[in-house]
Amino acid sequence: MNWTDERVEKLKKLWSEGLSASQIAAQLGGVSRNAVIGKVHRLSLPGRAKAGGTTAATRPKQRPATSAPRAPNYAARVTTRTVTRPAGATVLKEEIEVDLVAEQDFSIRTDVVVPMSRRLELTQLTERTCKWPIGDPLKEEFHFCGNDSPEASPYCTFHARLAYQPSAERRRAR
Template structure:
């Protein structure tokens, strides 16, 4: 359907009265809401007047009160589990072994628990420090006794876990030598 002069005038009047594009499309008949919006845009009509809002009694606003304080509930420690726990009936909180700040053994004087240990022979109590070239036949792991919570014996832990200040000092020496 085409826009005749009468339909354009009716569109302008309804738009200025504050009707929505959907209401105008229904009033005109044969046009869609989007067609009305496009024609309003092409005509350059200003924003339509606000339709008068229905008069309602103003309710007094309630003061906003702070929510009541929640009682403090002590939380139980989260249980530590190892492996699949879906089928375990009772999960008992276990104390996690705390690694000491410095390992006790600082030399290789202790005999290994397993001579020439392969990766398949390592346990929680053995040092997992690799010795030699992984591509050679003589490659093995240290296998000396390690402390709880640390994967290495005291000697190798000291090599692996350097304090940050010592590491930076070593890095500066290396950078200065280059």
């Protein structure tokens, strides 16, 4: 199939009217949807807005940065939103329920004491020393905590609290 000047003009007209590549191919006849897309690309015709509005409307607003580090503490509520989704060549609008998550304020604990590390190497560890790794294993400064650990644990009391969290706390953190 040759792209004659008349067919190219008709393609440009139909494209500017907002017809899809499949619809244009059907009206031109003797040409595939992919051929229409290729010709549109080669002609550098301007793109059309996607159905459902702009992408800026769907992006979440960015919050300003805070100066103090904050751990997430969330409260959820349910709301209804209208969304668009493709179903074949048709875009459908439907209302869905969305769980909105809002961050709540909390207080930062300042009474946490992190124990000093004894900076032991792997060969220096015993059954009674903390085996919590610190740093990057590929770097020279990598070491283990090395503080005293209870008999039933490979970690000191501080690192055991980090390693072994009750399942209820893990569920809340998600």
